[in-house]
Amino acid sequence: MGQLKFEKDFSEKLNKRKIEPKAGSWEELSARLNSEEKSKKPIFWWIGIAATLVGGILIFSILFNKPISETPVIVNAPEEEIFKEQIESQQISFEKPASKEEAKPEKAPVKTVKNIFSKKEPVANSKLASIGKPQESSKTENDQSYKDPDLMKETKISGNPEEAIVEATTNANKTGEITDAEVDTLLAEALTKIKGDKSAKSVSENIDANSLLLEVELEMEQSIREKVFDVLKVGYFKAKTAVVNRN
Amino acid sequence: MKVIPLNKNETQLIARAIKNNRGAQQCLYDLHSGKMLGVCRMYIKDLHHAEEVMLNGFLKVFKYLVDFKNEGSFEGWIRKIMIRECISFLRSKKALEFKEEGLEDFNGSFNNIESDINVDEIQQLIDSLPEGYKVVFVMYAIEGYKHLEISKMLNINIGTSKSQLFKARKMLQEKLRTQNISGYGTVEI
Numbered sequence: 001m002g003q004l005k006f007e008k009d010f011s012e013k014l015n016k017r018k019i020e021p022k023a024g025s026w027e028e029l030s031a032r033l034n035s036e037e038k039s040k041k042p043i044f045w046w047i048g049i050a051a052t053l054v055g056g057i058l059i060f061s062i063l064f065n066k067p068i069s070e071t072p073v074i075v076n077a078p079e080e081e082i083f084k085e086q087i088e089s090q091q092i093s094f095e096k097p098a099s100k101e102e103a104k105p106e107k108a109p110v111k112t113v114k115n116i117f118s119k120k121e122p123v124a125n126s127k128l129a130s131i132g133k134p135q136e137s138s139k140t141e142n143d144q145s146y147k148d149p150d151l152m153k154e155t156k157i158s159g160n161p162e163e164a165i166v167e168a169t170t171n172a173n174k175t176g177e178i179t180d181a182e183v184d185t186l187l188a189e190a191l192t193k194i195k196g197d198k199s200a201k202s203v204s205e206n207i208d209a210n211s212l213l214l215e216v217e218l219e220m221e222q223s224i225r226e227k228v229f230d231v232l233k234v235g236y237f238k239a240k241t242a243v244v245n246r247n
Numbered sequence: 248m249k250v251i252p253l254n255k256n257e258t259q260l261i262a263r264a265i266k267n268n269r270g271a272q273q274c275l276y277d278l279h280s281g282k283m284l285g286v287c288r289m290y291i292k293d294l295h296h297a298e299e300v301m302l303n304g305f306l307k308v309f310k311y312l313v314d315f316k317n318e319g320s321f322e323g324w325i326r327k328i329m330i331r332e333c334i335s336f337l338r339s340k341k342a343l344e345f346k347e348e349g350l351e352d353f354n355g356s357f358n359n360i361e362s363d364i365n366v367d368e369i370q371q372l373i374d375s376l377p378e379g380y381k382v383v384f385v386m387y388a389i390e391g392y393k394h395l396e397i398s399k400m401l402n403i404n405i406g407t408s409k410s411q412l413f414k415a416r417k418m419l420q421e422k423l424r425t426q427n428i429s430g431y432g433t434v435e436i
Contacts, residue, residue: 026280
């Protein structure tokens with residue numbers, strides 16, 4: 001339904017009407033507008049300050065998280081792994097055909113033995129003593145083990161360096177290329193080397209690896225903290241100067 | 248020819264007012280405050296409150312002047328803001344209460360009564376209506392809003408809007424008839 005006649009009349013008259021507001025109404029509105037503008041500015045600055053804080057936190061989190069992911073993981077295994085690899089290579093060299101051994105008959109076994117001793121650290125004295133005089137006492141056993149393929153396998157699988165040495169020496173004896181005196185000198189040499197290593201190890205035993213690592217970590221953390229504090233300081237001073245300039 | 252420079256002047260004023268030029272803002276206020284107080288007075292009986300609402304409306308006008316696109320009339324844009332401000336004022340005073348009506352037929356015919364009363368008498372007649380009737384009547388009959396728009400603005404059903412208008416019209420007609428009989432066009436309230 002459209003407008004009624006009286007409604008049209010009402011509408012025309014009311015839409016033409018003007019009521020003058022009281023004097024000073026504009027001043028009141030102007031004052032309100034001024035206060036509104038003033039209240040706008042602090043919000044803007046607070047947003048800026050909040051943004052710098054958030055940025056600081058982000059930088060902090062990035063810097064703080066980075067070193068943790070980069071911290072080296074202590075692995076105790078490598079020594080053994082290296083050792084195993086060494087022994088495996090040793091075994092491969094033993095398994096090589098005789099024709100190659102004949103080409104370098106004396107030097108090849110000696111070299112390998114030396115290598116083992118240079119890499120190897122934790123060898124017990126008692127065991128070394130037993131290695132010291134191996135020929136007469138365990139010759140028959142060694143011979144058997146050399147002949148027996150199952151025993152050979154066992155030694156290969158176990159990957160024990162001492163056994164590898166014994167094996168190497170017996171192998172050399174079998175071929176008759178290395179004399180007992182040579183073996184003795186080699187073993188004596190190895191023994192002195194091991195003793196030297198042991199003494200060095202005893203010196204190094206006083207220093208705990210974990211404590212060292214912890215020290216390093218603390219140092220790193222300190223440097224990160226310093227960086228973060230620097231960043232926060234810069235942000236704070238920027239915000240401060242901005243607020244001061246605004247006033 | 249005179250309208251174009253006036254409009255040009257207004258757009259320039261608006262552009263300056265957007266940049267918080269107090270002079271331009273005052274010019275716009277002086278141009279429209281009289282009419283806008285009249286609009287607010289239609290909805291709010293108390294002139295002091297109406298003026299307060301108008302000032303709040305102008306505050307919003309200058310705050311959101313950036314959003315005004317010169318597509319419609321500036322006066323129409325301000326008017327909308329004023330009406331919304333009036334509605335929210337009445338809501339805050341809990342004066343706006345609508346009874347949800349059923350699906351009745353409110354399209355009944357009305358006697359086309361003519362009135363020859365002045366603006367103040369019209370205002371008195373409108374003021375005599377209950378708030379719900381008054382708001383819907385003013386929005387529909389004076390401002391020219393559709394029932395759908397009214398229902399959206401007041402957050403009511405279209406049926407409620409129609410019923411409020413129907414009852415307001417009936418009431419006003421009755422009052423006009425009694426006035427015409429008693430005073431030959433003069434109002435006696």
